[in-house]
Amino acid sequence: MLRFGTDGVRGDAATDLDSSSVAALGRAVAQALGAKRFLIGRDTRASGPRIEAAFAAGLAAAGAGARSLGVMPTPAIAFTAAREGMPAVIVSASHNPWSDNGLKIVGADGRKCTDAQEDAIEAASAGSAPVAVPPEPALSFGADARAEAAYRSHLLGALGGRSLDGLRVVLDCANGAAFRVGPEVLREAGAEVTAINADPDGRNINDGCGSTHPDALRSEVVARGADLGLALDGDADRVLAVDERGELVDGDQIIVMTACDLHDRGELPGPGVVVTVMSNLGLRRALASAGIEVAETPVGDRHVVAAMHELGYAVGGEQSGHVIYAAHATTGDGLLTGAFVCDLVRRSGVPLSELAARMTRYPQVLVNVRVAQRAELDASAPLRDAIRAETERLGDEGRVLVRASGTEPVVRVMAEAATEDEATQAAARLRDAVVAAFGGSGQP
Numbered sequence: 001m002l003r004f005g006t007d008g009v010r011g012d013a014a015t016d017l018d019s020s021s022v023a024a025l026g027r028a029v030a031q032a033l034g035a036k037r038f039l040i041g042r043d044t045r046a047s048g049p050r051i052e053a054a055f056a057a058g059l060a061a062a063g064a065g066a067r068s069l070g071v072m073p074t075p076a077i078a079f080t081a082a083r084e085g086m087p088a089v090i091v092s093a094s095h096n097p098w099s100d101n102g103l104k105i106v107g108a109d110g111r112k113c114t115d116a117q118e119d120a121i122e123a124a125s126a127g128s129a130p131v132a133v134p135p136e137p138a139l140s141f142g143a144d145a146r147a148e149a150a151y152r153s154h155l156l157g158a159l160g161g162r163s164l165d166g167l168r169v170v171l172d173c174a175n176g177a178a179f180r181v182g183p184e185v186l187r188e189a190g191a192e193v194t195a196i197n198a199d200p201d202g203r204n205i206n207d208g209c210g211s212t213h214p215d216a217l218r219s220e221v222v223a224r225g226a227d228l229g230l231a232l233d234g235d236a237d238r239v240l241a242v243d244e245r246g247e248l249v250d251g252d253q254i255i256v257m258t259a260c261d262l263h264d265r266g267e268l269p270g271p272g273v274v275v276t277v278m279s280n281l282g283l284r285r286a287l288a289s290a291g292i293e294v295a296e297t298p299v300g301d302r303h304v305v306a307a308m309h310e311l312g313y314a315v316g317g318e319q320s321g322h323v324i325y326a327a328h329a330t331t332g333d334g335l336l337t338g339a340f341v342c343d344l345v346r347r348s349g350v351p352l353s354e355l356a357a358r359m360t361r362y363p364q365v366l367v368n369v370r371v372a373q374r375a376e377l378d379a380s381a382p383l384r385d386a387i388r389a390e391t392e393r394l395g396d397e398g399r400v401l402v403r404a405s406g407t408e409p410v411v412r413v414m415a416e417a418a419t420e421d422e423a424t425q426a427a428a429r430l431r432d433a434v435v436a437a438f439g440g441s442g443q444p
Contacts, residue, residue, distance in 0.1 A: 002016070002017070002021050002022070002024075002025045002103075002125070003122060004113075004118040004121070004122065007094070007102075007104065007112075007300065007301075007302070008090075008102050008103055008104035008105065008112075009025065009102055009103045009104075010093050010094075010096065010100060010101070010102035010103075011100065011101075011102070012099060012100055013045065013046075013047035013051070013093075013099060013100060013101040014047070014099070017047070017051055017101050017102075017103075019050060019051075019053075019054040019133040019136075020054075020130060020131070020133060022051050022054040022055050022058065022103070022133075023054045023055065023057045023058035023061070023130075023131035023132075023133050024058060024125050024128050024130070024131055025055065025058060025103065025121070025125055026054065026055035026056065026057065026058020026059045026061075026062075026089075026131070027058040027059065027061045027062045027124075027125070027128060027131055028058075028062075028121050028122070028124035028125035028128065029055075029058070029059070029089070029105060029121050029124075030058070030059045030062035030063070030064035031062050031124045032117065032120040032121040032123070032124045033087055033105075033107075033117065033121075035064060035086070035087050035108070036063065036064050036065065037064065037065050037066075037067070037086055038059055038064060038065070038066045038067070038086065038087050038088060038089055039066070039067050039068075039069055039077065039080060039081055039084070039086055039087070039088035039089070040052050040055065040056060040066050040067070040068050040069065040088065040089045040091065041068070041069035041070065041071070041072040041074075041076070041077035041080075041088065041089075041090055041091070042070070042071060042072075042090070042091035042092060042177075043071065043073075043074075043091070043092040043093075043176050043177040043205060043234050043235045044071055044141060044175060044176055044177060044179065044200035044202060044205050044234070045091075045092070045093070045098050045100075045101050045202060045205055045234075046098060046139055046202030046203055047101045048071075048091050048092075048101065048139075049136065049137040049138065049139055049140065050136040050137065051091050051101055051103070052068065052089075052091050052137075053133070053134050053136070053137050054133045054134070055089055055091070055103065056068075057131055057132065057133050057134055058131050061131045061132075066089075067086075067144075068144070069088075069143060069144045069147050070140070070141075070142045070143035070144055071140075071141045071142065071143050071177055071180075072143050072144070072147065072148060072151070072177055072181070073151075073176075073177045073178045073181065073182075073235055073236035073237065073333075073334070073335065074090050074092055074094075074104070074177070074235040074236065074237040074331065074332075075236065075237055075329055075331050075332065075333035075334070075335070075336065076147070076148070076151040076177075076181065076236075077090050077106070078090075078106050078110040078111075078329070078330050078331045079110060079150075079151050079154060079329065079330075080144075080147045080150070080151065081106050081107070081108060081109075081110045082108070082109055082110030082330060083110075083150060085108045086108055087105065087106065087107050087108050088105075088106050088110075089103060089104070089105055090103070090104040090105075090106065090235070091103060092104065092177070092234065092235040093234070094233055094234055094235050094237065094238075095206055095210065095211065095212050095233040095234055095238070096206065096234070097205075097206060097207070098202065098203045098204065098205050098206070098207065105117075105118075105121070106330075106331075109330065110330035110331070111305065111330045111331070112302050112305075112331070139202050141179075141180075141200055143180065143181075148180075148181055151181065152181055152184060152185050152188065154328075155185050155335055155336055155339055156185060156188060156189060158325075158328045158336060158339065158340075159189060159339060159343055162343055162346070162347065163189065163190040163346075164186065164189040164190040164191040164339075164342050164343065164346050165190035165191075165346075166190075166192075166346070167190070167191045167192065167227050167228075167342055167345065167346050168191070168192045168194075168224065168225070168226040168227045169186055169191045169192065169193050169194070169226060169227065169228055169229065169230065169342060170193075170194045170195075170196060170217060170220045170221050170224060170226045170228075170229040170230070170242075171183055171186060171193055171194070171195050171196070171198075171229070171230050171232070171338075172196050172197050172209055172210055172211075172214070172216070172217040172220075172229065172230065172231040172232060173195060173196070173197050173198040173210075173232055173236075174197055174205060174206050174209050174210025174211065174231070174232050174233055174234050174236075175197045175198070175199060175200040175201070175204040175205045175206070175207065175209060175210075175234075176200065176205045176206065176210065176232065176233065176234035176235060176236060177234065177235050177236050178232050178236035178334070178335060179195075179197075179198040179199070179200055180198075181335070182195070182198075182232065182236065182335055183195040183198065185335060185339070186338075186339065186342070189339065189342075191342060194220070194224060194226070196209070196216065196217065196220055197209040197210065197216075205234045206233065206234045209231075210231055210232055210233050210234060211231040211232060211233040211238055211239060211240045211320070211321055211334075212233065214229075214231045214240055214242060214248060217229045217230075217231050217242050218242050218246040218247075218248065219246065221242045221243075221244065221246055222245070222246040225244075226244065227244055227345060227351075227352070228241055228242060228243060228244060228341065228342065228345060228352045229241065229242035230242075230334075230338040230341070230342075232334045232335070232338075233321070233334065236333075236334045236335055237301075237322060237331060237332040237333060237334055238251070238318075238320055238321035238322045238323075238332055238334050239254075239321045239323075239334035239335070239337050239338045239341075240321045241253075241254060241338070241341050241352065241356075243351065243352035243353040243356060244351050244352060244353060245353055247353060247356075249341075249352060249356045250319055250320075250321065250361075251317050251318050251319045251320055251321040251322065251323055252275070252279050252280045252282070252283040252319045252359065252361070253283075253356045253358075253359050253361070254317075254321070254323055254337060254341060255273060255275065255279075255283065255315060255316075255317050255323060256283055256286045256287060256358055256359040257341070257344060257355050257356065257358060257359075258315065258323075258325075258337075258340050258341070258344065259273050259287065259290075259292055259315045260286075260287070260290045260292070260358060261344055261348075262314070262315065263290060263291070263292055268292070268314055268315065269312065269313070269314040269326075269327075270311060270312045270313040270314060271292070271293045272287070272292050272293030272294055272295055272311070272313055273287065273292060273293075273294060273295070273313055273314075273315040273316055273317075274294075274295045274296075274297060274304050274307045274308045274311065274313050274315075274316030274317075275294060275295075275296060275297070275304070275316065275317065275318070276296065276297050276298065276299045276300070276303070276304060276318050276319075277296055277297070277298060277299065277401055277403070278299055278318065278319055278401070278414065279294075279296075279318070279319055280319065280359075280361050280362055280364055280416065281362045281398065281399055281416045282359045282360045282361045282362045283359055285359075285360070286358055286359040286360070295307055295311055295313065299318070299403075301317070301318060301322040301324065301331065301332050304316040304317060304318065304322070304324060305324055305330070305331065308324060308326050309326075313326070314326045314327055317332065318332075321334065321337070323337040325337070325340070362398065362416045362417065362418065362423075363416065363417060363418075363419060363420040363422075363423045364414065364415070364416045364423065365414070365415050365416075365420070365423040365424050365426075365427040366412065366413070366414050366427075367412075367413040367414075367427045367428075367430075367431050368410050368411075368412055368413075369410065369411045369412075369413060369431050369434045369435065370409060370410050371409050371410065371411055371434065371435070371438040371439060372409070372438060372439030373409060373438060373439065376404070377402060377403070377404055377411070380437040380438070382433065382436065382437055383402070383433050383434060383437040386429065386430060386433035387400060387402055387430065387433075390415070390426045390429060390430060393426070394415075394416075394417055394422070394426065397417060397418045398415065398416050398417035398418060398422065398423065398426070399415075399416050400413070400414065400415045400416075400426055400427075400430060401413075401414040401415075402414075402430055402434065411434045411438070413427050413430045413431055413434065414427070415427040415430065
């Protein structure tokens with residue numbers, strides 16, 4: 001039986017997401033949510049058409065129908081779900097390699113399922129009878145033209161009629177779901193766009209490209225003398241930027257730039273933004289100096305969205321490039337975020353490198369410690385003492401975070417400090433404290 005993780009169901013496409021299991025999940029989703037009509041969209045993975053067909057067969061077994069959107073970005077599918085008032089299924093494994101795939105369910109409001117809904121789906125799928133699955137369809141990359149056009153108009157509308165004329169942009173599409181709509185919308189907005197990694201073949205999604213591998217984009221921006229570059233991931237729900245010098249601009253810096261811009265223009269509803277515990281200390285410092293409050297959540301964009309909704313904040317996101325603008329989207333949207341970055345550069349007349357410098361990034365060291373057993377961190381007094389000691393040692397010029405993985409026997413250690421050396425030493429001391437408390441090799 002397939003089970004939900006932190007972001008839907010995800011795993012090896014051939015083994016974890018076999019057609020029978022996917023069909024059973026489809027039937028359970030229809031039964032648990034009680035809807036009679038669903039949208040289904042996917043990214044460019046070779047396994048996508050098979051998984052879509054199997055899920056649709058499961059829906060049909062429960063008396064529900066499905067309309068295929070074809071290949072579209074995750075935020076475009078969520079936008080279409082909200083626009084048409086219909087729940088949707090997203091077949092994607094985001095930034096993972098082509099051999100993986102996944103399933104995310106969003107409601108008729110365009111938001112991801114709640115924990116209670118996921119529990120109900122898992123309960124409905126337990127012990128269910130097999131569902132007949134159809135033959136595997138051919139791989140294709142087409143999209144629902146009407147839905148894609150509506151999403152493109154939505155992105156252009158978010159710019160408020162402002163043009164990107166004269167802006168030279170390199171867009172890395174990661175051979176993923178935005179390979180077509182991404183270059184189109186930026187060109188329609190007026191930018192001069194060079195698209196790279198925009199030729200999907202089912203196996204090259206995220207392969208040495210996109211937001212997880214931005215080096216080719218950095219070189220291309222410099223070689224072409226572009227104003228900036230944008231690196232999407234496979235389903236285009238996240239983006240990282242590259243400035244005119246080829247330097248990476250991460251999600252934290254994008255949040256600072258755009259939130260401060262909204263605040264300066266009096267267009268930031270609520271007094272703050274929402275970020276996760278992994279956001280850099282430099283973000284907190286930069287936003288505090290601008291008079292913007294910061295609310296913190298566990299890792300995961302669903303936690304960010306929930307806190308934004310609860311607090312009434314308009315901007316939130318993650319260092320990885322998942323950025324949510326509540327006035328325009330229900331989830332992270334790499335193209336929307338990228339368009340806002342382009343608009344800020346064009347409107348301000350200031351190079352992206354200077355805009356990004358509004359935040360000074362503190363050196364951040366991450367260590368994954370594989371331990372002998374699943375760790376209950378609060379149960380170890382010596383580890384608590386070690387964390388307290390490092391926190392006091394760093395003072396206002398750094399911070400540490402130690403958290404247990406929810407899915408494997410790994411403890412994740414993060415240290416930030418004024419220098420790389422201080423951060424490295426703090427992370428190493430905490431790694432040793434974790435190993436002493438819970439055993440294991442201390443290796444990721």
